[in-house]
Each structure stands twice: as C-alpha cells, then as structure tokens.
Amino acid sequence: MTEQAVQKMESRPVFPFTAIVGQEEMKLALLLNVIDPKIGGVMVMGDRGTGKSTTVRALSDLLPDMTIVANDPFNSDPEDAELMSEEVAKKVYENQTLETESKKIPMIDLPLGATEDRVCGTIDMEKALSEGIKAFEPGLLASANRGILYVDEVNLLDDHLVDVLLDSAASGWNTVEREGISISHPARFILVGSGNPEEGELRPQLLDRFGMHAEIGTVKEPELRVQIVEQRASFDETPIDFRNAYQQPQTLLRNKIVKARELLNAVELDYDLRVKISQICSELNVDGLRGDIVTNRAAKALAAFEGRNKAEEQDIFRVIPLCLRHRLRKDPLETIDSGDKVRDTFRRIFS
Known part of the structure; x- marks a missing residue:
C-alpha cells in the first residue's frame, strides 16, 4: 500500500x-x-x-x-x-x-x-x-x-x-x-x-x-440488531482500533481472493452440469443466454474462492438464484422472485 x-x-x-x-x-x-x-x-x-x-x-x-x-x-x-x-x-x-x-x-x-x-x-x-x-x-x-x-x-x-x-x-x-x-x-x-x-x-x-x-432486508433477530448497533458505535468512536481488531480476518480474506483469481482459469465445470444449468434456464423461460453464461461463471468463481479446481452441484445451487431471479419477469409490474422458483426448478432437474 x-x-x-x-x-x-x-x-x-x-x-x-x-x-x-x-x-x-x-x-x-x-x-x-x-x-x-x-x-x-x-x-x-x-x-x-x-x-x-x-x-x-x-x-x-x-x-x-x-x-x-x-x-x-x-x-x-x-x-x-x-x-x-x-x-x-x-x-x-x-x-x-x-x-x-x-x-x-x-x-x-x-x-x-x-x-x-x-x-x-x-x-x-x-x-x-x-x-x-x-x-x-x-x-x-x-x-x-x-x-x-x-x-x-x-x-x-x-x-x-x-x-x-x-x-x-x-x-x-x-x-x-x-x-x-x-x-x-x-x-x-x-x-x-x-x-x-x-x-x-x-x-x-x-x-x-x-x-x-x-x-x-432489515435484520429481524433482536440479538443481531444489537450486535450491529454496538459494532457501529464502536467503529464511530475509535475507528482505527476497530479496524486493527479485524486486521487478521481482513488479510486472510484478501489472500483468499488473490488465490481464487489465480485459480479461476483452471476451474472446470463438467459438461452434464452445464447442460442442466441450460435446462433450468430453458424451463424458466429465461430470454437469451446471459443467464446460462453468468451461472457457469459464478459457479466456477465460487469453487475458486473455496480453493477447488472443479465446480460442483452445490456451487450451482448457491449461485443460481442470484443469477436468474431477475431474469424471470416478463411483465414490468411483476415483483422479482425471491429465488424459490429457481431453487424448486433446480431440485427437480438435479434430482
């Protein structure tokens, strides 16, 4: 720095x-x-x-x-x-x-x-x-x-x-x-x-x-809300001390990101998993191919983040709602799916 x-x-x-x-x-x-x-x-x-x-x-x-x-x-x-x-x-x-x-x-x-x-x-x-x-x-x-x-x-x-x-x-x-x-x-x-x-x-x-x-959304659990308020008050009062207390986890996460970037190009995603991703997009009537491409990339990035050179079914399950939920709407007045519809389709196809 x-x-x-x-x-x-x-x-x-x-x-x-x-x-x-x-x-x-x-x-x-x-x-x-x-x-x-x-x-x-x-x-x-x-x-x-x-x-x-x-x-x-x-x-x-x-x-x-x-x-x-x-x-x-x-x-x-x-x-x-x-x-x-x-x-x-x-x-x-x-x-x-x-x-x-x-x-x-x-x-x-x-x-x-x-x-x-x-x-x-x-x-x-x-x-x-x-x-x-x-x-x-x-x-x-x-x-x-x-x-x-x-x-x-x-x-x-x-x-x-x-x-x-x-x-x-x-x-x-x-x-x-x-x-x-x-x-x-x-x-x-x-x-x-x-x-x-x-x-x-x-x-x-x-x-x-x-x-x-x-x-x-706004955190609902009272204990977590108290924790957030206390953390913010502590940071506002002594920001340098607060940052110093998190120096080790910050360094660990930073190093993890650097390693994931280096590993990313070596991460593989099996053909049959890619076919199932496209099948989900097709069944959900997602327009275009952006949903397929982003889900493939996100699954590989998650595997790299966790230090693996092969993306698995669980990686897809974690990222696919984030990649597809906003692509399901055909009517501008509809609300964005919370991800349940995507997850249900995933479970049916991957079962």
Missing part, C-alpha cells in the same frame, strides 16, 4: 468487510464479481439503512493494490493490452520503458445528477480543431477502469445513462464521439447498483444486463 493510500485510509477509515454482520447474499455476489469481473456486476435491492453502501466501500478497501502506469488517467495495466489506453499501448509498441506505481483499487461513486459528459468524458473541440490534437477530458468511467463503479439508487437514474454504463461494463471500453472525432479508452469495471424497491424497479430489459441480483 502506498504512503498516500495509507494517509487517505487513516484520514477516512472504512468499516471492515469481515465485520459486516449478515447480508450473506450481497457479500457473496460482490466477492464472486471481484474474483471474475466478467460475471457482469451486481444489482443490490433492499430496504433503506441495510448497509448497502457500507458493504461496497468495505469491499473496495479490502482488495489488494493494483499496479498502474504512472500518471495515466485510465489506470492502465502495464502488462495487459486490453486494459491500456491508446497512449500507453503506443509506448509499449515503441518499446518505451513504462514507469509504474501501486494504487488502491478505485471505488467511484456515481452521483444521481451526473450528466453523460461527466460520466463518459468530453472532447475539447476547440483544441481539436485549432491544434489538431485529440484533447480529451476523462470522465468517471476512466477513473473506474479496473475498479468498482457504484451507483446508489440506480433505479432513479435516467434509463439512457444506465444503458451507457451497462454497455461500457459489458464491452470493457468507453467510446466518446463528437463532430466526427472519436476517442476510446478501457473501462473495465465492476458495476454495482443499489436501490430501494419502494422507489421503483429497473425495467426488465435493463435489469437483465446485470450479472447478479442480490436481495437484502
């Missing part, structure tokens, strides 16, 4: 991820997306005050540092061409030496009132026309590259802007075009949206584009 990152952490301590009580569904979905970002992000829906924002910030703080090209606004990866800006890629092609630095994985908050220019970036046409150079002012998508983009109350965001975010998240690139000038840069991030269902749902067409859908 860089000195600057340490100072930032100490000036604004973040609640430890391993100290969060309950909300297992949301935590699992977030961890699996961190292990395999190609799962496609998470939509978290739940009551107000259930720790959605706290959990996402805690996840970002938990993750290991990343290596970037120094002074690059796109967090370019010095090793991966898919995660390099055009300028960095050109330097690599010319065999120039790249200066690198370590940086905390970014967690970018997208405010509700953000404009498309603020999100995607803008081209300075005056400079482009007068000086003949592509003058680009990066937006939030550039800052979020290789990190997490968090949109609170995504269900209140303009549909067009949600479409832009989902397109960038799916393709891994952001393209800005104006007056015949086009600029592209890498924008591979984990998109996390959250919202309160009382304030309205996303349209099914947009909801389907999120890889996973986690539902969280």
